[in-house]
Amino acid sequence: MSLSSVTIVGGGLAGFTTAKELRSRGFTGAITIVDPEGLPYDRPPLSKGYLLGARGAEAIQLTKAEWFAENRVDVVSGTVAELRPDQGEVVLEDGCTIAAAAIVLATGGAARRLPIPGGDLDSVLELRSREDADRLRALLRPGTRLAVIGAGLIGAEVASSALRLGAEVTLIDPVDPPLAPAVGPELARRLHDMHAAEGIRVVTGLPTGITRDGGEHYVRLASGETVAADVVLAGIGIVPRTALAEAAGLAVDDGVLVDESQRTAHPRVYAVGDVARTRLPDGTLMPRAEHWEHAMNTGTTAAAALLGHDRPEHGAAWFWSDRHGVHVEGVGSMTAEGTTVLREVDGVPTVAFRLDPDGYVVGCAAVDGGTAVRAARRMIDRRIKADPADLANPAVSLRTLAR
Ligand SMILES: Cc1cc2nc3c(=O)[nH]c(=O)nc-3n(C[C@H](O)[C@H](O)[C@H](O)COP(=O)(O)OP(=O)(O)OC[C@H]3O[C@@H](n4cnc5c(N)ncnc54)[C@H](O)[C@@H]3O)c2cc1C
Numbered sequence: 558m559s560l561s562s563v564t565i566v567g568g569g570l571a572g573f574t575t576a577k578e579l580r581s582r583g584f585t586g587a588i589t590i591v592d593p594e595g596l597p598y599d600r601p602p603l604s605k606g607y608l609l610g611a612r613g614a615e616a617i618q619l620t621k622a623e624w625f626a627e628n629r630v631d632v633v634s635g636t637v638a639e640l641r642p643d644q645g646e647v648v649l650e651d652g653c654t655i656a657a658a659a660i661v662l663a664t665g666g667a668a669r670r671l672p673i674p675g676g677d678l679d680s681v682l683e684l685r686s687r688e689d690a691d692r693l694r695a696l697l698r699p700g701t702r703l704a705v706i707g708a709g710l711i712g713a714e715v716a717s718s719a720l721r722l723g724a725e726v727t728l729i730d731p732v733d734p735p736l737a738p739a740v741g742p743e744l745a746r747r748l749h750d751m752h753a754a755e756g757i758r759v760v761t762g763l764p765t766g767i768t769r770d771g772g773e774h775y776v777r778l779a780s781g782e783t784v785a786a787d788v789v790l791a792g793i794g795i796v797p798r799t800a801l802a803e804a805a806g807l808a809v810d811d812g813v814l815v816d817e818s819q820r821t822a823h824p825r826v827y828a829v830g831d832v833a834r835t836r837l838p839d840g841t842l843m844p845r846a847e848h849w850e851h852a853m854n855t856g857t858t859a860a861a862a863l864l865g866h867d868r869p870e871h872g873a874a875w876f877w878s879d880r881h882g883v884h885v886e887g888v889g890s891m892t893a894e895g896t897t898v899l900r901e902v903d904g905v906p907t908v909a910f911r912l913d914p915d916g917y918v919v920g921c922a923a924v925d926g927g928t929a930v931r932a933a934r935r936m937i938d939r940r941i942k943a944d945p946a947d948l949a950n951p952a953v954s955l956r957t958l959a960r
Pocket residue numbers: 566567568569570571572591592593594599600601602603604635636637638663664665666684685686711798801829830831832847848849850852875876877878879
C-alpha cells in the first residue's frame with residue numbers, strides 16, 4: 558500500500574516513536590502528530606528527576622524541537638474528537654480536519670480516579686502529565702503532609718521523591734506488599750519495607766472516602782482510621798483512552814484490540830502504546846502493557862506494518878522503576894505458572910527468577926541488578942535453560958549462564 562499521509566493521535570512515546578520510525582524507514586508522505594500537550598516529552602521523569610527539580614521541561618523532551626521541521630513531522634497542538642478512517646481524515650475538537658490515509662491511535666491512558674466519595678475532588682491529585690507534576694511540585698514543601706494512595710510503581714516513586722523534598726509522607730495501599738505480581742512477593746516485600754525504613758508512614762488499608770475542610774484533607778480508611786493530609790495524590794493505575802476507537806466502531810476490551818502488528822480491525826487504523834491491547838491469532842487477549850519500552854516497541858512495529866515491512870522482533874517485556882536510591886527492573890512474567898528461585902546477597906533477596914514447569918526462565922526481577930535482568934532476558938528470548946542452583950548462587954555469573 559502506498560500511503561500519502563499518516564496521522565498520529567497522541568504524541569507520547571508511542572506516537573513519537575511511530576513518526577520517527579516511519580521516517581527512518583524511508584516514508585516520504587505527510588506525518589502529523591496531534592496532541593493537546595504539544596511537543597512530545599518523556600513521562601518517567603515526572604515522578605523522578607522532573608518532580609525533584611533535577612531535570613527541567615526541555616531536558617525531558619523526547620527530541621529537540623528542530624527535529625520535527627528537519628524530518629517534516631507536523632505537531633498540531635489540539636485534541637482529536639473523531640476518527641473518520643473511511644473518509645481518510647480525523648476531526649479536531651475545533652472542527653478542523655486533518656488528512657489521514659492511515660491513523661495511529663496513541664492516546665495512552667488517563668489516571669484512574671478513586672471510586673470513593675471525594676475521590677473526584679479536584680484537589681485529589683494524579684500524576685500523568687507534566688502539568689500534573691508541576692502542580693504537585695508546587696505544593697510540596699518541607700513539612701507538607703502528603704498522602705499517597707496506591708503504592709505501586711508511580712505511587713512509590715512519588716512517595717520517595719516527596720520524601721527527598723522534605724514532605725511528611727503517608728503511603729496507603731490495601732495490599733501488603735504491593736507489586737508482587739510485577740517483581741514477585743520476596744522483592745516486593747523488600748521494596749515495600751524500604752518506605753518505612755526511609756521515614757515514610759506506611760498504612761495498609763482501603764480508603765473509603767475523602768473529605769476536605771479548607772486546605773485540610775481527611776482520607777478515611779475501612780479500618781476506621783483517618784489520615785489527615787495537606788495534599789492527596791492517587792496513583793492507582795490508568796484507564797486506557799479508548800473513546801475515539803469505540804466511537805469509530807473498533808473492538809475495545811480494556812484497550813484497543815490490535816494484532817501483533819498493531820493493526821486494529823480497520824485496515825487504516827493502528828493502535829500503539831498504553832492504549833493498545835494485543836489479541837493473538839487464536840483469540841487470546843494479552844494483558845495490556847503500560848511500560849515505556851513497550852510504548853517504543855509498539856511504535857516501531859506499527860511503522861513497519863504501515864510500510865509493509867517485516868515485523869521487528871522485540872525481547873520479553875521489560876520495565877524499570879526507581880525509589881529510595883535503588884533501581885528496580887523486571888522482565889517477562891513473574892506470575893506465570895511455575896516456581897521462583899531467589900538469588901540472595903547476605904540473606905537479602907536481590908534477584909528473583911520465575912521458572913516455568915519445564916525449568917525455563919520466563920520472568921526475572923531485580924533490585925540494583927540490571928545485569929541479571931539483561932542476562933535473564935536473553936535466557937527468556939533464546940529459551941536457554943539454567944540450573945536453579947546456579948541461578949540462586951551469587952558466585953555464578955549470570956552472563957555466562959545466558960551465553
Ligand atoms: C509518572 C510516570 C512515571 C513512569 N515511570 C515509568 C518507568 O519508570 N518505567 C517504565 O517502564 N514506564 C514508566 N511509565 C510508563 C510510561 O511512561 C508509559 O508506558 C508511556 O508513556 C506510554 O506511552 P504512550 O505514548 O502510549 O502514552 P502517553 O505517554 O500517555 O501519551 C498519550 C498522549 O496522547 C495524548 N492524547 C490523548 N487523547 C488525545 C486526543 N483525543 N487527541 C490528541 N491527543 C490525545 C495525550 O495528551 C498524551 O500526550 C511512567 C508513566 C508515568 C505517568
